[in-house]
Amino acid sequence: MTKPRRKVFMTAGYNTISLGTGRKEFNPKKPRPGLEEYIKEAGQGTLKQIGGGDKVDEGVIGNFMAARFNKQGHLNAFIPSVDESLRWKPCIRVEGACASGGLGLMTAVKSVLAETADVVLTIGVEVQNTVKAIYGADILGGAGWFRGERKKGHAYFFPAGFSDRAGVYFEKYGRERTRKAFARWYRNAVENARLCETAQEYHNTCPDLEALAMTEPNPKSFVDYLTVYDCSKVSDAAAAIAVVSEKGLERAGIPKAEAVEVLGWGQVEADLTLPPSDPTRLETTARAVEKALAMAGITAADLGTVECHDCFTISGVLSMEAIGLAKQGEGPDYILSGATSRTGAIPFNTNGGLIGWGHPTGGTGVRQAVTVWHQLTGKAGKWQVEIKPERPYGLSVNMGGNDKTVVAIVYRRAG
């Protein structure tokens, strides 16, 4: 990667509440906000911080499956509904399964680099509680290869895909220790989420999270090697952030200390029609992270905080190895050592990640960027972790499908 022709920043992040089971205000039988409300809330949350819609040159929206969850396509045309001044401006919707948000960020970054825009309003959204989980599993199954995999796949297609990875991992590296790491991962996720008001697990009061997470899997009602505690939840949420140039920051009147600079990224695509060559590795994730770190000129040891794509606890474990923090088979030890907890060496998923904060699939990539921005600019409030000056870097890893589309981004506070 040649050096970018100009600097790119992110600022003015906003996350809505992640609504779904676990939140007190969630009632599946009562009407809830829809796509329109989430897009508007998140978009306006960002616009308010940058001084309004007239500061924006372009809009990008990441979303996975509104066409099925909400019977709604053409989401880019909702961007002008956020603010009247956005009408007649270029807007685009991008999709790459659960990496839609990450692709949205990359699209915005490229607009800034192309110098067609100095301020890009980037939104990610998914509203999934419109159907029962068993039908939601069909919809999310679209992140796999429908013709090639769906018929012979499991009712819970994606949980089963990652369960199978867990099964092979258990076989190769030991079941008990790995399940303990899953349980620790769950505990860290929920404990972090309890500190963040927008998190789906904010109201969680379970006294012994690790014991709960050690519940044995029930293959008859779910999948072979994972339980519901190993899975991210069904979430309705949106997130927004402004992707800007230096000029854009000035236009928005935002000091550099309140922005993060994008130092490197890796946007990697694998072949949807091919199974993973090694189920115990996230190869695409590893490649994306490697690229992003190399571009930023740092190593994994320089990271101060990470938002990884823990759609399942096993993805959390495999992420340790893909990012390069643990050797093959040692991801569980790294997690059990406490290194990823909020007081550990590299706090991961500081407001809960996909398991604790929630996983509005197409919105998650943007939510991760907002979380990193909160941490690096000291805006995280009760869930703020310490970012040491010698390790000032943040990393977000957004994965689509079964490790098929991955966007990894390295950030540092701009000023």
Place this chain on the structure above:
Amino acid sequence: MNYADRLENVAVLGAAGKMGSGIVLLTALEMADLSLDPQNKGRTFALNAIDVSSAALAGLTKYLRAQVLKTAEKKVNALRKAYESREELVENEEIIRQYVEDVVALIRPTTCLEAASEATLVFEAVNENPDLKVKLLSRIEAANAKKPWFLTNTSSIPIHELDEKVGLGGRIIGFHFYNPPAVQKLVEVIRAESTAPELADFAGQYAKRLRKTVVPSCDMAGFIGNGHFMRDALYGIAEVEKLCPEHGFVGAVYMVNRITQEFLVRPMGIFQLVDYVGLDVCQFILKVMNDRLPNAVLHSDLLDRLIGLGVKGGQFADGSQKDGFLKYEKGRPAGVYDPEKQVYVPIAEIAARADAKLGALPASAKPWKAVVGAPDRPAILEAFFKDLKSSQTMGAEMAVRYGRYSKAIGEGLVKDGVAATAEDVNTVLLTGFYHAYGPVNPYFD
């Protein structure tokens, strides 16, 4: 004729009723699963859902669709496998829809009793009226050349009596589901002496496939479930009559109902249970038992009087509770019927005075729901009933007497040979009535 052959053509009588609709649902699901078994490829399974009410049958189809859908959603894993060879069915939703269609397609709702003439298995779930049952079964037997097996859902009528009156030569067995059949785990299976052993085997296999808990009951009127419930309810009514002079009818009903629920840690008070079953159904059952059991007075003038006044309880078609002894608002008791004035008196007007008389519950009291879900249930109950026994309040004393009486009923059922063991009695009360403990227990000794 093997198990699947037997279930190829089934008739359910009283199909749209409270019990019948549940039996249709469970049996149709079982038949659908058989039809999906590759071994049974090409066979046609048919369930003739027979009821006198055409309107109720329309409601039955709606009920079945909703219930089958729920069931299908829960067992998608198994269904994906069952429909493996159907290439065009890919997503969960497509498979679930197909399954609902397949189950509903094998159910033939009809008002014609003749539809049972090809059946090899007949489920009877009509009113608890011996003459009606005998009449219907006789008509089917006369028109059906297949020598069908009969499963009767009677909760009180001796099986041997039906066998003899219809002339079935042992082709009948008691298969008593609890209400609602789709939810309740318990089935009382009642074998008459004459019941064919193959039929008893079939009933056992069928119950097992439905994942029911089977308790065998001796073929004596009322069996175990109603053998306990009817006597328990009559005791409650007798207690009301005792309390009446001092506390008035509504006060007395309120007190006994509360004692049986909160003081005895049961899911509902005795009069709420009578309302749930239906006063008229209780009257039928009492008559059946009273006419057939020696040395027993199983009758209530009070029930007769209330039924005469049109107070019947039972449920509406949507499953909500009709008013009976008690008036219900959102499913909860809100008033008590006063037969003198023929109005419901709001509980708010009764409770304060009656509760003061009963006295407070011991501090260790826990609601039934908390107790049944607790892992240390026996310890909780033991501690609570110990406190109850040492409590001097009127409520506590009445509750302890009630508990002892309930135990005596249970022991009587064993002594009379209705139940083989005290454990069977306890299983019936625990699983069929959702009690937190069986009546034969040491708590009140």
